[in-house]
Amino acid sequence: xxxxxxxxxxxxxxxxxxxxxxxxxxxxxxxxxxxxxxxxxxxxxxxxxxxxxxxxxxxxxxxxxxxxxxxxxxxxxxxxxxxxxxxxxxxxxxxxxxxxxxxxxxxxxxxxxxxxxxxxxxxxxxxxxxxxxxxxxxxxxxxxxxxxxxxxxxxxxxxxxxxxxxxxxxxxxxxxxxxxxxxxxx
Amino acid sequence: xxxxxxxxxxxxxxxxxxxxxxxxxxxxxxxxxxxxxxxxxxxxxxxxxxxxxxxxxxxxxxxxxxxxxxxxxxxxxxxxxxxxxxxxxxxxxxxxxxxxxxxxxxxxxxxxxxxxxxxxxxxxxxxxxxxxxxxxxxxxxxxxxxxxxxxxxxxxxxxxxxxxxxxxxxxxxxxxxxxxxxxxxx
Numbered sequence: 001x002x003x004x005x006x007x008x009x010x011x012x013x014x015x016x017x018x019x020x021x022x023x024x025x026x027x028x029x030x031x032x033x034x035x036x037x038x039x040x041x042x043x044x045x046x047x048x049x050x051x052x053x054x055x056x057x058x059x060x061x062x063x064x065x066x067x068x069x070x071x072x073x074x075x076x077x078x079x080x081x082x083x084x085x086x087x088x089x090x091x092x093x094x095x096x097x098x099x100x101x102x103x104x105x106x107x108x109x110x111x112x113x114x115x116x117x118x119x120x121x122x123x124x125x126x127x128x129x130x131x132x133x134x135x136x137x138x139x140x141x142x143x144x145x146x147x148x149x150x151x152x153x154x155x156x157x158x159x160x161x162x163x164x165x166x167x168x169x170x171x172x173x174x175x176x177x178x179x180x181x182x183x184x185x186x
Numbered sequence: 187x188x189x190x191x192x193x194x195x196x197x198x199x200x201x202x203x204x205x206x207x208x209x210x211x212x213x214x215x216x217x218x219x220x221x222x223x224x225x226x227x228x229x230x231x232x233x234x235x236x237x238x239x240x241x242x243x244x245x246x247x248x249x250x251x252x253x254x255x256x257x258x259x260x261x262x263x264x265x266x267x268x269x270x271x272x273x274x275x276x277x278x279x280x281x282x283x284x285x286x287x288x289x290x291x292x293x294x295x296x297x298x299x300x301x302x303x304x305x306x307x308x309x310x311x312x313x314x315x316x317x318x319x320x321x322x323x324x325x326x327x328x329x330x331x332x333x334x335x336x337x338x339x340x341x342x343x344x345x346x347x348x349x350x351x352x353x354x355x356x357x358x359x360x361x362x363x364x365x366x367x368x369x370x371x372x
Contacts (some may be wrong), residue, residue: 069327072316108370115301115362119308119355126309127316130258134320135328141255142321144330169305176301183369184294 018185022101025182029175030094036171037087040121043164044080047073047128050161052154065151072127073158079124080165083117090114097182104186111179118172125165132159204371208287211368215361216280222357223273226307229350230266233259233314236347238340251337258313259344265310266351269303276300283368290372297365304358311351318345 047067054063067073093110097103135155138146148155233253240249253259279296283289321341324332334341 065327070325071319105370108366111297112363112366115304115359118301118305119359122305122308123312126312130313130316131320133257134317134330139256141251142331142333144320145328147328173301173305177298180294180298184291 019101022182022185023098025178026094026097026101029178029182030091030098032171032175032178033087033091033094036168036175037084037091039164039167039171040080040084040087041164043161043168044077044084046161046164047080047158048077050154050157052151052157054150063150065147065154067158070131072131076124076128076161076165079120080168083121083168086113086117101182102186104183107179107183111176111183114172114176114179118169118176121165121168121172125162125169128158128165129162132162205287208368208371209284211364212280212283212287215364215368216277216284218357218361218364219273219277219280222354222361223270223277225350225353225357226266226270226273227350229347229354230263230270232347232350233266233344234263236340236343238337238343240336249336251333251340253344256317258317262310262314262347262351265306266354269307269354272299272303287368288372290369293365293369297362297369300358300362300365304355304362307351307354307358311348311355314344314351315348318348 051064051066057063067077090110090113093106096106097110132155134144134146135158136146136148138144237250237252239251243249253263276296276299279292282292283296318341320330320332321344322332322334324330
């Protein structure tokens, strides 16, 4: 119980309402982590199960698009899976904060870990987005074709699966801000 | 002087070495911010001035590649310019921390701002990287050609300019960790 020494050392006249707010922040943190975990899991699953085979083929070529044809999308799936795992594990620290609402050191640790995971999920969402953009619009300068004209379902699916990842990015920023508010109040 | 109340309120037996460490962390913060600002400025300039015209042309087409043919690279330049501007402005807060090494609230504010800027620079580096990867290797599944076979100098330049941005990502994570260490010590 790392928070113990801090809690004992602090003799404040308004300790009770302050603890109430800190507990409220911790509960919000817990709920947001669950939402973020579900969002990243959804993203990883939606992207990871995407493939489309066109209903025609030549003798040599079968027209089939799969997410793992594009390395950025593979990175997207892996990063979202890792972040989802981290979020589930971090729920334990979050529960600890609900019980010990004046803990500071463990909140600082959590901010540090959240920061690293924020950059991972941001990188994955951003890399996938720039590929999805090219898939939709192509690029005349580089002579890259918009593959979405053929692989319609494939494109809708990979575009949709980005949403969960962006929700996770926004939630991570909110989570870090909440932790910082909790730290500054203690 | 926000740090004042905290400084006065704290009566610690080892205040002097603790303040020394805090000042050391603040000076390191200042130096790392300058390096990160130079890195992002370099990235933005290197990418923003990239273009290549091939030494041959048809009657209708001039073979010319510019960074703003690719939207992800435009985003890269803008994001790096914004982050560079932020880093220069944040030097003021960093100087304040060197003078008032026990300030806590302003450090927490700085961590919050750094987190947002970290995600911006990570997103830009990641989006540009996935485009540079396609430019180098192409993608057989999607029938996208490796344009680097023609635009050699262009590709070397856009690949090189990513480095500064990744240095900035690493430095931002270190900066956030340093701030967190300083907060947890005060």
